[in-house]
Amino acid sequence: MLKAFLDHHTxxxxxxxxxxxxxxxxxxxxxQDLGGFILTxxxxxxxxxxGYGYYDHEKRFEAFETARELAPDLRLRFGIEVTHHPKHVxxxxxxxxxxRFSYVLGxxxxxxxxxxPKFMERAEKEGDDLRESLxxxxxxxxxxxxxxxxxxxAHLDFPKRYMKPRPxxxxxxxxxxxxxxxxxxxxxxxxxxxxxNTAPYxxxxxxxxxxxxxxxxxxxxxxxxxxxxxxxxxxxDLATAFEAVVKELxxxxxxxxxxx
Ligand SMILES: [Zn+2]
Ligand SMILES: [Zn+2]
Numbered sequence: 001m002l003k004a005f006l007d008h009h010t011x012x013x014x015x016x017x018x019x020x021x022x023x024x025x026x027x028x029x030x031x032q033d034l035g036g037f038i039l040t041x042x043x044x045x046x047x048x049x050x051g052y053g054y055y056d057h058e059k060r061f062e063a064f065e066t067a068r069e070l071a072p073d074l075r076l077r078f079g080i081e082v083t084h085h086p087k088h089v090x091x092x093x094x095x096x097x098x099x100r101f102s103y104v105l106g107x108x109x110x111x112x113x114x115x116x117p118k119f120m121e122r123a124e125k126e127g128d129d130l131r132e133s134l135x136x137x138x139x140x141x142x143x144x145x146x147x148x149x150x151x152x153x154a155h156l157d158f159p160k161r162y163m164k165p166r167p168x169x170x171x172x173x174x175x176x177x178x179x180x181x182x183x184x185x186x187x188x189x190x191x192x193x194x195x196x197n198t199a200p201y202x203x204x205x206x207x208x209x210x211x212x213x214x215x216x217x218x219x220x221x222x223x224x225x226x227x228x229x230x231x232x233x234x235x236x237d238l239a240t241a242f243e244a245v246v247k248e249l250x251x252x253x254x255x256x257x258x259x260x
Contacts, residue, residue: 005246006075006258007037007239009105009154009197009229014060015041016051018233022067028235029074035258036075037238038103039064043080043095045088048113057099075258079103081154084144085110092149103259105195106150108140111159120162130167131175134159138179145186151259152193152227155209156183161200173213180210184218193259194218196249199231201241208245215252225257 010025011018022039029037041060044051061078068076082092084106096104111119111134123133137159145153157172172180187194197209210218215226226249232238246256 002032002034002239002242005035005228005239005242005256006077007034007230007232007242008079008103008152008193008195008227008259009040009081010037010232010238011041011081012039012060012063014039014056014063015233016044016054017042020232020234022063023070024235025232025238026067026071026074026076028232028238032239034074034239034242036077038077038079038259040079040081040103040105043082045083045091045095046085046110046113049083049110050115077102079105081105081107082150083107083109084140084147084150086140086143086147089147089149096149103151104149105152105154106144106147107154108137108144108158110140111137116159117162120159124164130163134176135179138176138183142179142183142186145183145190145192148190150192152195153183153187154195154229155197155199155231156180156194157210157214160205160209160211161203166205169207169211170213172211173217177217180214181217181221184214184221184223188221188223193225193227193257194223195229196226196245196256197229197231198240198242198245199237202237208241212248212252215249215254219252219254224253225255227259228256
């Protein structure tokens, strides 16, 4: 059943936070009878981010091509996940202009200049009201989409992973409805794929990024297509919960597309 799908967001040892050889990801795709995957290793452009300076394009491209030649049975695509910072748009543009990717995924990993997990830890200690303080995160998502640099928007309600206690299912759709609506509308207007990312299932959250209420809003706004991803950093993470998520999306009238 997974043969029709590509996993649109995967990492290998060419990402600062993964040790997975590309060949191991390939073996996992074969085991699961997945159609293939897009390799989206991290690029960090902000000197303060972990992983800054780690990305090695030439070595990575060479390793990818070698692996791809050994896997003609799979659809393998060369992509990238760029951590978007509105203040570093020029560096990102310059980087992307001189290199070729089948799929460029944009992601917000920070709130202001602070990484999401750190922000959430501090917010918890200081008793921040999270019904208001996450605005900068979603605003950066909006700027990401409007920048016209990306094919896809990664893990839209990513901060939920670090919220304690776990927020109610409709927390974001309730408290950030306006800004999220703008992000989704911008995706539709700009032709940027909304990613449905199944990573939360690996940490005990029974819904993807973005959660079902946000996907229902997307559908109400006219969204009919998404791309599917697991954000795998290890072979066993590939295609997490894909069957269940595809089924639920189809029930909502949303089709899973392949990009790239
Ligand atoms: Zn990410
Ligand atoms: Zn990722």
